[in-house]
Amino acid sequence: MQNNSNQLKPLSSPQVAILGAGPVGLACAILLLERNPDLNLELFDKFQESNELIAQGDERGIAISEGSKQLLESIGAWKLEAPAIHEVHISQRHHFGQTVIRRDELQKDALGYIVRYKDIHLQLRLRLQDLQKECKNFNWQFSSTRSYFEGMPASTCCIHAEGGLFHEQAAKDARTDYGQSALIGWVQTRGVSEHIAWERFTSGGPLALLPHHQGKNARNLVWCASPERVEELKNLDSKQFLIELQEAFGLPVGEFLEIHDRRSYPLGLNIRESIIKQNHVWIGNAAQTLHPVAGQGLNLGLRDAATLSQCLGPVYLSMNDPQFEVLNQALVDYARLREKDRRATIGLTDLMARVFATDLAPIVIARGLALSILQWIPPLKSAIARQMMFGQR
Numbered sequence: 172m173q174n175n176s177n178q179l180k181p182l183s184s185p186q187v188a189i190l191g192a193g194p195v196g197l198a199c200a201i202l203l204l205e206r207n208p209d210l211n212l213e214l215f216d217k218f219q220e221s222n223e224l225i226a227q228g229d230e231r232g233i234a235i236s237e238g239s240k241q242l243l244e245s246i247g248a249w250k251l252e253a254p255a256i257h258e259v260h261i262s263q264r265h266h267f268g269q270t271v272i273r274r275d276e277l278q279k280d281a282l283g284y285i286v287r288y289k290d291i292h293l294q295l296r297l298r299l300q301d302l303q304k305e306c307k308n309f310n311w312q313f314s315s316t317r318s319y320f321e322g323m324p325a326s327t328c329c330i331h332a333e334g335g336l337f338h339e340q341a342a343k344d345a346r347t348d349y350g351q352s353a354l355i356g357w358v359q360t361r362g363v364s365e366h367i368a369w370e371r372f373t374s375g376g377p378l379a380l381l382p383h384h385q386g387k388n389a390r391n392l393v394w395c396a397s398p399e400r401v402e403e404l405k406n407l408d409s410k411q412f413l414i415e416l417q418e419a420f421g422l423p424v425g426e427f428l429e430i431h432d433r434r435s436y437p438l439g440l441n442i443r444e445s446i447i448k449q450n451h452v453w454i455g456n457a458a459q460t461l462h463p464v465a466g467q468g469l470n471l472g473l474r475d476a477a478t479l480s481q482c483l484g485p486v487y488l489s490m491n492d493p494q495f496e497v498l499n500q501a502l503v504d505y506a507r508l509r510e511k512d513r514r515a516t517i518g519l520t521d522l523m524a525r526v527f528a529t530d531l532a533p534i535v536i537a538r539g540l541a542l543s544i545l546q547w548i549p550p551l552k553s554a555i556a557r558q559m560m561f562g563q564r
């Protein structure tokens with residue numbers, strides 16, 4: 172059973188301690204326990220939120236890559252309403268250049284899926300609650316204390332998975348405020364193709380229209396612009412909002428009928444250069460927080476969790492606690508294995524966030540050319556699509 176903050180156990184010395192039970196922390200705990208059900212693992216979260224509260228929580232539509240879907244399926248956490256993306260159309264408003272990526276070009280059933288954050292969160296929690304019944308050394312704690320790792324022995328592997336949104340986080344080693352916020356919501360539509368994701372680059376910032384779990388008459392909207400513009404858009408009456416959305420989007424894809432659940436998120440890049448230090452390791456948004464333009468933050472975080480569990484698995488196979496050097500080597504291996512994928516994903520996302528947020532003529536021309544080149548060089552297009560779907564392996 173889960174412990175609440177009033178029943179917090181005295182400081183223990185788990186073999187592995189995870190701070191933060193968001194999707195990445197939960198996935199990491201599941202993967203570690205599936206490999207080693209006897210592991211002395213402690214998971215520590217800020218909120219004692221019930222499953223019911225989580226089910227009413229964050230409605231944000233998250234683009235889940237094929238690789239992440241496979242991972243979630245493999246750990247029994249993919250029972251989700253998840254509309255598939257069959258085509259991605261990338262283009263710019265008022266300027267030339269377009270790329271269309273189709274699932275058959277990559278010989279896949281789908282290029283990705285859209286799942287609400289709360290659904291991913293809940294499925295992972297349910298799976299871990301299930302696993303908890305079999306794992307006698309697993310301890311799930313809740314408290315709002317911020318000094319959880321203080322006093323942990325050097326033999327404990329301390330996993331930071333406390334994530335967070337860009338504007339809530341302390342600055343890590345490299346931090347860029349893009350001067351943009353994302354307006355999130357969903358649009359009631361008519362006649363819009365069901366499985367197409369549109370990424371449209373406008374003078375204010377990228378605007379994405381994505382499949383929605385309600386099916387053919389609804390679309391997830393992610394509209395990035397200056398914080399002032401997003402505030403203005405958030406407060407417009409629905410009719411005026413839809414007029415401005417149609418104008419900004421500028422493609423005759425169908426009718427926009429109503430906007431729902433408008434919320435905003437400040438956007439930026441916040442990354443740790445080094446993701447390990449002695450017996451500590453950082454994963455998910457605790458290691459890197461990205462602009463959502465390429466839909467990569469959670470996908471990258473799940474790959475962090477998967478690789479970390481692979482590296483730590485052998486360390487805890489015997490009942491004895493490992494030597495510090497053995498744990499340290501596993502973390503060094505982890506950092507090395509994650510380097511290429513992190514660099515590629517962070518670099519690609521940062522490039523897109525910067526290049527598609529400007530209206531400077533030379534850059535507009537260059538990005539139009541880049542989109543056209545991608546369209547005409549399928550191997551290059553496939554290589555980028557594969558990076559987005561599976562990362563670097």
Ligand SMILES: Cc1cc2nc3c(=O)[nH]c(=O)nc-3n(C[C@H](O)[C@H](O)[C@H](O)COP(=O)(O)OP(=O)(O)OC[C@H]3O[C@@H](n4cnc5c(N)ncnc54)[C@H](O)[C@@H]3O)c2cc1C
Nearest residue numbers: 191193194195217234334335455456463466467468469470
């Ligand atoms: C607008 C927007 C759109 C996005 N779209 C996409 C997308 O399409 N595709 C994609 O892959 N990614 C997307 N992302 C990114 C994605 O949401 C994050 O990368 C992902 O949520 C990171 O998961 P996490 O578990 O690392 O962190 P979080 O989701 O932030 O979870 C962290 C958990 O740790 C807990 N916690 C925090 N501090 C403490 C503490 N001190 N002690 C204990 N517990 C603590 C929190 O309560 C929370 O449960 C988007 C982000 C935004 C803002």
